[in-house]
Amino acid sequence: MLLKTEQVTKIYYLGKTAVRALDGISLSIEKGEYVALMGPSGSGKSTLMHILGCLDTPTTGKYLFNGADTSQLSDTELARLRNKEFGFVFQNFNLLPRLSALANVELPLLYAGVGRKERLRRATELLTMVGLGDRLHHRSNELSGGEMQRVAIARALANQPAVILADEPTGNLDSRTGSEIMRLFDTLAQEGNTIVLVTHDKTIAEHARRTIKLKDGKVVEE
């Protein structure tokens, strides 16, 4: 089992009121699966994705990655896991605006300690694959929304991660560009990548082969 949660809860404190964002989530995702985490806003789907990506830790319960309990890992080991095993795609792209498309894709490789030449080769290859071979040296604030999300996907793939975690990847795009991006995810899934897609949109979720519905921090339907 690649990803496995056991009775995971997450409690936030907004002032003095406790918010139960996740309430006993137990699920497993295998290698090569294409999963949609679906639910209305406030259902806890983003929080769950952050925990799956080791950006956040559960309040109680266990999260096992490749069978290893992530609560036992140090900060540096978690950073290494985020770097090598997870590729994040965000709703608002989260590119560094002053850097070129190439430099943005190189970032995870830089933190992995990959040499200059190899970084350049790999980033060029990935950007060409997502259809931006002619935009390598454009600064990211000179790109359109669809192009920015393609750069972000190329960046997520940089270290050949075990899982791609995408949080509303089409949320800031028009429907035509959105479906282009979804076709890219479909292709990646066909190539054997493990993808976890967070969305509130039924038509987006239909791209995935498995849908997990969340409501009020609980799994309501598989």
Next chain:
Amino acid sequence: MSLWELGKLALTTFRTNRLRSFLTTLGIIIGVMTVIAIVSLIQGMNYEVERQISSLGSNVIYLQKINWGMGRIDWDEINRRPDLTLDDASAIARLPIVERVAALRNRTVNRLNYRNRKVTGIEMAGITPAYAATANYTIETGRFINSDDSMRKRPVCVIGGYIVDNLFPEEDPLGKRLNIEGKTFTIIGTLVRKGSFLGQTQDNVLFIPLSTFEKSFKPQGGFGAIAHSLAIVIEPKKGVPIEQAIDRIRELMRRRHSLGYDKPDDFGINTQETLREIYKNITRVAFIVMIAVAAISLLVGGIGIMNIMLVAVAERTREIGLRKALGATTRDILYQFLLESVFLALAGGAVGILLGIGIAKIVELTAHLRAAAPLWTILLGFGFAALVGIFFGIYPASRAARLDPIQALRYE
């Protein structure tokens, strides 16, 4: 991530905010500039002053009413002291340790004319003939004042190069008649030049026989009166240690002034060493001022850097969150921001060093001083800048490094 890559990363972010970076480092610029400029100038001064002090003659003792030195001077006490006399000079000359004794009185000349030409700022001294040898003056043309001139109180004078330049640009001054404050003197000699000291000429001197001086000029008031009082210049025999010569002279003078053992000296014995002490005191003050200015500027500069780095961390919270999501470790973020503040401080240090050397060069050209910034001051400047960068950068950098990735990513 390697330190090299982190350094390059820090440099690119720092280049994007040039004006802000410059203003931030102003304190460091001023601090480093002060250190470099003052150290360079003091080095130049040391060289000049040592050359000057050595030129006085290595073991000449000046016996005067006043002590050379710094700090508060009790003028009432000085005024109550008895004047030194020519009899004192004769008594000292009889000491077996003494080679040669000269006596002189000083006076600033207000008006010095030759026909329709005039010159001001002249230091006149009435001297005994031995003065040329004790004070290292050499005759260029003509002759020095001799004992015959003294005995007969002749109205004759020997002049320095500055007076020659101003009054006799195209004539031979020998035999010409000078008007010194309304009295006529005949020029019998000119002196070999001593050059200038800190841009100030030393050849604005005029010597007349001491006996003529006492006959012709009334004492000046105020500080002039003390300058006007008799000074005795003593050159000990070769091989006599200067401390021993000073002791002999002190014993003799205390006896002549009938001072009890519990009374302090009522005369001043001054030497080259006294001058060196005074000079050391002046440079010590300059060093303390330098250290104070530099410390305050570096502190202000450091706080400026800390402030700007805290702003940068706040502005780039999302960037930090993203970098963490992409795999940056706590150490990567810490070093990125720490290196940024160190580069900022080093850039300020570099500008400060250049400005400091520039100031030293300007002073060198205007004040004729050899002002050189030794390599160690440049290294010191960079060292201080780097320390300030690290010290004041560590807190903002650790704040950046400790940010929670999720909260940082959500930050608007």
